[in-house]
Amino acid sequence: MKKLFTCACLGAFSLVAYSQEEIDAGSITGNIESTFQYLNQDTLIGADQPAEKALLNTYMNVFYTKGNFKAGMRVESYLPRIQGYPNRFDGTGIGMRYIGYANDFVDVTLGSFYEQFGSGMIFRAYEDRALGYDNMMDGGRLILRPHKGIVVKGVYGYQRLSFQEGKIVHADGIVRGFDGEINLNQAFKALSDKKLDITLGGSFMSKFQRDDREDLILPENTGAYGGRAKFRYGKFTLDGEYIIKEQDPSTDNGYIYNYGHAALLNFGYSQKGLGIMVSAKSVDNMSYRSDRTKDLQDVFINYLPSMNKVHTYNLVASLYPYATQPVGEIAYQAEVLYTIKRGSKLGGKYGTSINANYSTAFQPNRDVSNVNPLDSTGVAYETGVFDMSDSLYWRDINFNIYRKFTKKFNLRMSYYNITLNNDVAKVTDGAKGLIQTNIGVIEAGYKINRKHSLRAELQALFIDDDKYGNINDQGDWVTFLLEYNVSPHWFFSIMDQYNYGNPEDALKLHYLYGSFGYIRESTRITVGYGRQRAGLFCVGGVCRFVPASNGLTLSFTQSF
């Protein structure tokens, strides 16, 4: 009895004490996104109506931090999944959860985490919810900052492969690795006021997957290692990374025993009004997954950035886009942005911006003359860093010029010349060999008054005939978009993509799509109806990836 009395008093006391500290009750943040689709059958554009007719995706993140303590989780729900998501996602459950502790020296996480080493070419765990991409790590991570300018990271865990019946499904193989980075100017006092700024880093990763093949002797542990350096001198920057991957026979590379490599070089110069960027990349046999039998976008341990501009206009972005070739490519990119000064004769009252970009990718050169395919090494070919063949994968030349003429009116004109090798980077079944397109875009913005504005885009895509003189793929396209904004709460838009050049008359179709939205602070509700092509879709002030569909789409997002 006495004990209980003490207990109750203590309980009361501790609660009182707790409530007095409530100024720091910790903070809860997060977000929710929900997308509902009602889809129609549209055989003409190849959009199927699912048996359920209606689809619903929802996820909600909740993050809690109090002092040095942190915890978070995400609940996901696919009832069933919307179009474009991996078809094995189903059910409702916890898709991510972690606890952790962080101070200035140490940051430890147990559970799910996202992380990147260097440029990501050796390790990157990340998510892209709009695409359903999520290769997060489930395990432990430790980050140490022992000294100013020095960061050491260690990771250990299994990657998320799928989400089935409301549960995370892990990949077969375990992934572990560590990374160190030092900024010399911050770490050493003697260098702190030097103009040349140097950052050095190195990484090691390893995966373990049991050899389950009787016909092959597979390496169960596959390592990858590499280093990187970044130099900055005034307005110049130069950085590079080089990664080597050990023998990793897989479905991707056809079970060969070659080593793989990835090299990346970036140069930049920028001053007020002028920016220049040049990049080069060499990749061979660099698909690195925690399950050697997987393909597509599943359980990549590393990330190979594709070396081309991310376009936003619908016809440029969604019809013939290029994705990096993890099996191998040599790629280059250069870009210049120049702003003609405001007030000058050429620049006009508000200045004029000119942007030019060039990117290209080639197949690596693969020398088989010294390779005996019957020997026991399993090496299939020889190649070197930046050893390229003349087989073109991709080329993109584009310009755009932007000018604000008056306070109310602005204009942007763009031109793109794009060549895509559809045999390698396949984007359509309707074309063989090289797809060559010319695209022109005019975009105009007009501010009617303080709160009302209009924006219009006219886009035209012209595709060259194939080598037999026939219309290639779906022929020419034209797109018109009109957007009406009422700041800060409403937008209305209508877009028509017209495939007037399709070789088949029945397929000379209009892809008409109308949408409107209501935005209030961090709440956003949008309603859209019509036909949509797949791709990066920018409307009403937001960009996101949207798969092909015909029907109604409702979406709701909220941050808190």
Added chain:
Amino acid sequence: MNKIALLFVGLTLALSTTYAQEGHDNGGSKKKVASVQLKDMEGNAINTAELGFDGPVIISFWATWCSPCKRELNTINDLYIDWQDETGVNLVAVSIDDERTKNSVSMYVNGKGWEYLVLMDTNSDFKRAMGVNNVPHTFLVDKDGTIVYSHNNYAPGDEDELYEELLKLVE
């Protein structure tokens, strides 16, 4: 019986005290800027919760591939000098460009002559921590680090509302 009664007394006492405390404390529920270690364009490590500015701060999430984001930040750039003079505000432009496009960031920022502090959120850690669904998403933060306004869109004219919210902070 007595034991249960006593327990109730204890609990009631505790709860009533808690509620009484809550009456004059609503600061705990306000959303603060999350603490994430990012780098600026020069590679300096910066903690997002300790940006070191005296006055109000605008945090705007953007990407080089996001046209509305660029429209918003270019529009504000024309007004930025006046806003700074009048309110002492600083704008932090958080780029969510990943490895694929992050090299274009400093080119774009300098090419456009932006005067903002630009942070690189290459793996979207800060974006996730701030509950950002998609870009552009702009937050207005008072001098104590509390988020007082946010807007997940950009249409011409939205900068006026942001400016009005900003004026409320410094009045």
